Amino acid sequence: MPMLETRGLTKRYPGVTALDSLDLSLEPGIIGLVGANGAGKSTLIKILLGLLEPTEGTGTLLGFDIAAQGPEVRQYVGYMPEHDCLPPDMSATDFVGHMARISGLPRTAARERTAETLRHVGLFEERYREIKGYSTGMKQRVKLAQALVHDPRLMLLDEPTNGLDPAGRDEMLDLVRRTGSEFGIAILMSSHLLGEIERVCDHLVVIEGGRLVRSGPIGEFTARTGTLLVEIDGDHAPLLARLKAAGLRVAEEGRALLIAFDDDRVYDLVRDGVAELDLGLVRIEQRRQQLEDIFREPAGV
Amino acid sequence: MSERQSASGNIYDLGYRRYEGVRLGRRHAVVTLYLHSLRAAFGLGRPATAKIVPFGLAILALIPATIQLGIAAVASDIVELYSHSGYYSYVQWIIALFVAAVAPELVGRDQRSRTLTLYFSRSLLRVDYAIAKVAALTTALFVLTLLPQFVLFLGRAFAQDDLVGYARDNWRDLPPIIASGVLLCFFMASIAIAIASQTKRRAFATGGVLAYFAISLAMAGILLATLGGDTGGWALLLSGFHIAQGFTLWIFNIEPSSSETSSTYDLYQAGLSLWVYCVAALVYLAVCLGIIYRRYQGISA
Numbered sequence: 330m331p332m333l334e335t336r337g338l339t340k341r342y343p344g345v346t347a348l349d350s351l352d353l354s355l356e357p358g359i360i361g362l363v364g365a366n367g368a369g370k371s372t373l374i375k376i377l378l379g380l381l382e383p384t385e386g387t388g389t390l391l392g393f394d395i396a397a398q399g400p401e402v403r404q405y406v407g408y409m410p411e412h413d414c415l416p417p418d419m420s421a422t423d424f425v426g427h428m429a430r431i432s433g434l435p436r437t438a439a440r441e442r443t444a445e446t447l448r449h450v451g452l453f454e455e456r457y458r459e460i461k462g463y464s465t466g467m468k469q470r471v472k473l474a475q476a477l478v479h480d481p482r483l484m485l486l487d488e489p490t491n492g493l494d495p496a497g498r499d500e501m502l503d504l505v506r507r508t509g510s511e512f513g514i515a516i517l518m519s520s521h522l523l524g525e526i527e528r529v530c531d532h533l534v535v536i537e538g539g540r541l542v543r544s545g546p547i548g549e550f551t552a553r554t555g556t557l558l559v560e561i562d563g564d565h566a567p568l569l570a571r572l573k574a575a576g577l578r579v580a581e582e583g584r585a586l587l588i589a590f591d592d593d594r595v596y597d598l599v600r601d602g603v604a605e606l607d608l609g610l611v612r613i614e615q616r617r618q619q620l621e622d623i624f625r626e627p628a629g630v
Numbered sequence: 631m632s633e634r635q636s637a638s639g640n641i642y643d644l645g646y647r648r649y650e651g652v653r654l655g656r657r658h659a660v661v662t663l664y665l666h667s668l669r670a671a672f673g674l675g676r677p678a679t680a681k682i683v684p685f686g687l688a689i690l691a692l693i694p695a696t697i698q699l700g701i702a703a704v705a706s707d708i709v710e711l712y713s714h715s716g717y718y719s720y721v722q723w724i725i726a727l728f729v730a731a732v733a734p735e736l737v738g739r740d741q742r743s744r745t746l747t748l749y750f751s752r753s754l755l756r757v758d759y760a761i762a763k764v765a766a767l768t769t770a771l772f773v774l775t776l777l778p779q780f781v782l783f784l785g786r787a788f789a790q791d792d793l794v795g796y797a798r799d800n801w802r803d804l805p806p807i808i809a810s811g812v813l814l815c816f817f818m819a820s821i822a823i824a825i826a827s828q829t830k831r832r833a834f835a836t837g838g839v840l841a842y843f844a845i846s847l848a849m850a851g852i853l854l855a856t857l858g859g860d861t862g863g864w865a866l867l868l869s870g871f872h873i874a875q876g877f878t879l880w881i882f883n884i885e886p887s888s889s890e891t892s893s894t895y896d897l898y899q900a901g902l903s904l905w906v907y908c909v910a911a912l913v914y915l916a917v918c919l920g921i922i923y924r925r926y927q928g929i930s931a
Contacts, residue, residue, distance in 0.1 A: 378751045380931050400656045400753040408751040414744045418676055430662040431752050433653035442649060449646070459677070475748065480649035512646040 330392050332357045332483060332515050333377070338386035340372050340539070347372040349539040350386070355517075357483075359509035361526030361533045361547070362519040369539040370519040371411060374485045378408055391482055404433050407476030411487040411519075414472060417461035421452055421471045424460065425478050432479035439478075446478045447471075450504060466497035473504060477514070484508070486518040490525060502529050556616040559599055560585040562609030571602045590615065656753040660762050663754065667766035670739075671732045672773075680735075687728045688773050691721045695778035698785035705789070714779060714807050715882035718814055719893040722871050725774050725814075726843045729822035732770065734835035736763050737823055741830035747931040756926045764816075764823055764922065771815035779807045810881040814874050817911050821870055824918035827925045847871050854899060863900030867910045872896060876907025 333355040340348040348369045364370050375381040377390055379399040388395045393402035416424060422443060429439035447456045450470040455463070460471060469489065476484050489505060490498045506529045509516040520526050526533060527547065535542040561568060565586055572579045575598050578589040588595060603610050666675075672688075673680030694712050701711065712720065740746045749759055783803070787796035825842060826835035846869040853865030866872040876897055879886060885904075886894035897904075 380747065380750055400755065403751060403753050404653045404655060406751070408748070410744070410747050410751075412744055412747075414748050416739060416743045416745055418680070423675060427662070427666055428748060428752075431659045431749065431754065433655050433658055433753060434649070435652065435654065438649065438651050445647070479653075 331355055331389075333360075333388075333390055333517065335373075335377075335388040336386055338373070338376060338388055339384045340369075340376060340381065341384045347539050348376070348383070351536070351539065351541055353534065353541065353544065355532065355534070355544070357515040358532050359506070359516045359530045360518070361530035362517055362536065363523055363526050363533060364519075364521065364536040364542075366521055368521075368536050370521075370536065371487055372539075373536070374408070374487050374517070374519065377485065378403065378406065404479070405482040407479065407481035407484040409472045409476040409484070409486045409489055411491055413468070415460045415468055418459055420459055421447060421456040421463075421467075421474070425471065425474050428475040429478040434479055442478050442480065443474075446474045449477070449508075450474045451500070465492050466494075466500070469493060469497070469501055470504075473501070473508075477508065481514060483515045483517065486516060488519055488521070490520065490522075498525070505529050557588040557590045557595055557599070558582075558585050558612065558614050558616050559588060559610070560612040561603065562611055565608075567606050568599075568602050568608060571606065572598060575602075585612070587616070656755070656758065659753045660758045663749070663759065663762040664766050664769075667736050667763055668769055670735060671766060671770035683731045684728065684770075687724050687731070688777075691724045691728075691774040692778050692781060694720050695781035695785060698782055699788065700785075702785045702788035712782060714782060714803055715810075715878060715884050716893060717779060717782060718775065718810070718878055719875055721774065721778070722874065723843075725771065725818055726840065726871075728771065728774055729767065729818050730836045730839035730843075733767060733819070733822035733826035733839060734832040736767055737827040738830050738832050738835050741827075741929070742832075744931075746929065750931045756929075757923060760823075760827075760922050760926045763827075764819055764919070767819035767823060768812075768815045771819060772811065775811040775815055776808065779811060783807070806882045810878045813877060813881070813911065817874060817915060818870070820915050820918035820922070824921040824925075827922055843870055851896070854896060859899050859901050863902050866896060866900045866902070867906070870914070872900075873907050873910050873914065876902070876904055877911045880904035880908050 331354045333353060335351050335353045338348055338351040338353075339346070351369075351373065362370050362373070372381065376383050377388060377395055379395060383396075390402050391405055395402065419427075425447060426439050426443040429443055430436065434442060447453075450473050452467065452470055452474070455467065460468065463471070469492070473486070473489065476486070486505060490501050493501055502525055505516060505518060508514055509529070516530075518526070518530065531547055532545070533547050534544045559565075559568075565581075565584070569579055569581065569586060572586070572588060577595065577598065580587045588599070599613065602608075669675050672684045673682075694717065698712055718725070740749065746759075750756060754762075783800075786800070787793045790796045821842065822839045825838045829835050829838070850865045850869035850872055853868075854862040856862065857865065866876070875894060879894065879897065886892070886897035888898050889895065892898075897907075
């Protein structure tokens with residue numbers, strides 16, 4: 330049974346189609362949902378939670394129908410919205426404890442799990458202070474804590490690094506990764522930065538203009554779309570011819586060669602070619618895939 | 631290095647424990663939100679400044695009853711200053727100020743800080759949220775209505791020097807006291823939340839609630855004076871205070887006084903049957919609850 334499934338999910342606003350007949354089927358894991366701003370990431374998450382009604386289509390979360398079984402499924406789901414959602418004049422402890430009880434935990438269990446969860450996200454003494462005095466990073470931690478406090482089966486995180494400085498971003502990504510991999514909680518995390526998703530997720534879903542561009546394990550992604558940059562001392566034409574003859578897709582870019590990177594045999598071919606042609610290898614590196622590249626060439630290089 | 635890690639790990643990270651206990655679901659969520667809102671109505675769990683207005687008004691509403699109690703202590707003869715049926719007329723503005731101050735706290739804060747999104751992504755339905763909030767404000771108002779009535783009952787009983795005898799002779803007062811009190815609280819709470827839930831701005835919400843009671847009271851008075859009894863009497867049905875007075879008298883089965891100095895003189899002049907005010911109250915309730923329902927079905931979260 331897939332953790333998340335949608336069939337023809339569509340959301341139309343007057344003049345705008347936010348989601349366009351989206352079919353998804355995802356197994357539990359840490360899933361990255363990537364797309365530019367306005368691609369429909371938040372809309373998808375809100376529909377899955379029942380915060381928005383789809384214009385057409387159906388979906389299931391954890392095997393529950395999102396339209397008919399909303400209250401049941403939401404007991405097992407945690408949600409961290411993109412925007413601010415914390416009452417300024419409550420302490421983190423009081424608020425997270427309150428949300429734990431709202432999520433169905435009895436009082437004692439709520440208190441215990443609140444303490445544990447706030448410790449996990451790295452809030453210690455400051456958890457007794459009012460939230461309005463918190464930094465953005467601390468607020469993001471409280472938002473994560475309230476999504477985790479009731480031990481959900483699945484967490485939906487909408488742009489969890491929003492508004493954080495680079496250090497805070499790293500810490501948040503680390504928290505998300507640990508929550509997913511060490512706690513075994515399935516995570517769907519949206520971001521417009523592919524780099525973030527690469528660091529944390531094991532599965533990638535790319536949407537653009539409300540349509541599914543691609544969905545697959547992250548390894549498959551980089552394998553299919555990765556590019557190896559090779560720069561040699563002197564004329565690279567012989568190497569180019571040799572690699573092409575070996576069946577690789579190679580392009581020239583200035584003094585360098587760009588080679589479509591399918592699997593590790595590419596390294597071997599380059600090594601053998603350079604050695605046998607007796608060339609000086611200046612640089613060999615795997616190009617970091619940019620989000621825009623995926624959108625430009627969805628089928629790979 | 632691994633030793634250090636495990637050492638600090640022992641201190642801070644007790645490992646993640648899954649929650650295997652019960653999940654109490656939707657009804658528990660509603661009750662939790664209700665109790666949380668009831669506490670919030672009096673500023674409990676909030677900074678001290680949040681307690682000043684609700685507690686101050688609750689004390690003001692108790693003063694007439696306390697005076698009666700004090701008179702009972704010094705004068706053994708019955709000196710009847712305040713009757714059960716007329717009590718609400720003395721404190722109607724205090725009740726209005728209370729709902730104007732508290733309703734925006736209960737429904738505006740969650741819109742302002744966008745915590746509404748978190749509630750709606752739990753087991754709660756939107757209508758559950760509205761029910762919990764109206765119920766919480768209604769219950770909070772008991773402190774301003776039923777509590778003083780109880781003190782008043784005690785005061786009158788002490789004045790007789792025979793508590794048991796007074797209770798035996800007058801227990802029939804209790805059903806109308808409770809019935810009119812509950813209806814009044816529900817009526818005032820529904821009007822206030824119907825108005826306050828329309829905006830996240832506290833000042834607008836408070837102003838709106840007070841404006842309704844003040845303007846409708848003034849208009850009813852002016853129309854009654856200018857149009858005279860037969861036509862102008864219907865104008866009293868615009869005014870929340872007059873409706874409350876009307877159904878309270880109906881419940882106590884007391885006719886309005888023909889004395890010009892009496893607080894019920896408006897009702898006497900209008901000459902409407904008192905059951906008309908009851909029907910009006912029910913219509914107001916239906917309309918207000920409908921407005922609240924629509925507001926929360928439509929509000930974006």
